[in-house]
Amino acid sequence: MASATSDTGRRRVVGIVVALAVVAVAIGIGLLTAQRGRPPSSAQPPVTSLVPMTSSPTPSGSRATLPPLPSPTPSVLPTETETTEAGQTPVEPPVTVPPDTVPAQPGTTVPAPPAPFPPSLRGQDLTLIPDAARVVALTFDAGANAAGLPKILSALAAKGVPGTFFLTGNWAETNPAGVGQIVAAGHQVGNHSMTHPAFTSLSDALIAQQVRGAEQAISAAGADPRPFFRFPYGERDTRTIAAVNDLGYVAVRWTVDTLGWKGTSGGISTQMVTDRTLTALTPGEIVLMHIGSNPDDGSTLDADALPQIIDRITAAGYGFVTLDRLLGR
Structure with a gap:
């Protein structure tokens, strides 16, 4: 009887344990099912999208957003045939800067673009002003000193006559005040090379150096020598004329050389200077004198003879012009 009672107790205990185990398994299955039905508490895995994201990070659990479409802005739209990809800022086309407008390096001078002259003047070293009326152009070369400049400027001012002054670069550097006086008086300025060499013995590259060097020196002194050039010693040929033309200059020679530069030691007088000028008098005459x-003797015969030359040309019924007349001015 006691043994049967003990067996019954053991069966009850086993039954209770089994029942508890079944309940625990059921609870566990329920919890697992619920967990699978909602997102875990940790951060979501990254979302891969073919649509570009905005620059700011997407908050966890929110949708990725498209970047805003660019608003068309006429002021920055591409010009000509340029195109841009969607969403990118249009790129303005590159600006081409003419070589002559490129800023100079510190301490250097870049000349302005060559001044134009009529194509009909190319290939010439002019000895007359073409198709001119009864007018004369008085021209003065400056390559040595400025001894005669005060007398020349005084005579021109007193008679109300304009002149054209061909300056070397060296003269302009040595006499910047003289350049200023010439310009202030309203006279024309021309280019007479940098150092006054014979051009026919120079290469095209050296010719360019001489012409541009003088241009820069004269410009630095306050004058613009373009577009008139006079060959030193009058030495020129077809090649050298073409070279200065290509540099933006028309070559101007003379109708008559007064020979005043020879001085009294060379057998010249002020009367001879005047007579030579009047003997060659013709419409469009270009007179060569020196400053x-x-x-050897220190004489300034051209400056001394100038007042008489002006009076006699005026008495002959002629007027005076600068070489601007060659440009139709």
């Missing part, structure tokens, strides 16, 4: 003094 500097003779190196």
Whole structure:
């Protein structure tokens, strides 16, 4: 009897344990099912999208957003045939800067673009002003000193006559005040090379150096020599004329050389200077005189003869012009 009672107790205990185990398994299955039905508490895995994201990170659990479409802005739209990809800022086309407008390096001078002259003047070293009326152009070369400049400027001012002054670069550097006086008086300025060499013995590259060097020196002194050029010693040929034309200059020679530069030591007088000028008088005459003094006797015959030359040309019924007349001015 006691043994049967003990067996019954053991069966009850086993039954209770089994029942509890079944309940625990059921609870576990329920919890697992619920967990699978909602997102875990940790951060979501990254979302891969073919649509570009905005620059700011997408908050967890929110949708990725498209970047805003660019608003068309006429002021920055591409020009000509340029195109841009959607969403990118249009790129303005590159600006081409003419070589002559490129800023100079510190301490250097870049000349302005060559001044134009009529194509009909190419290939010439002019000895007359073409198709001119009864007018004369008085021209003065400056390559030595400035001894005769005060007398020349005074005579021109007193008679109300314009002149054209061909300056070397060296003269302009040595006499910047003289350049200023010439310009202030309203006279024309031309280019007479940098150092006054014979051009026919120079290469095209050296010709360019001489012409541009003088241009820069004269410009630095306050004058613009373009577009008139006079060959030193009058030495020129077809090649050298073409070279200065290509540099933006028309070559101007003379109708008559007064020979005043020879001085009294060379057998010249002021009367001879005047007579030579009047003997060659013709419409469009270009007269060659010099500013500097003779190196041997110190005479300035052209400056001394100038008042009489002006009076006699005026009496002959002629007027005076600068070489601007060649440009139709």
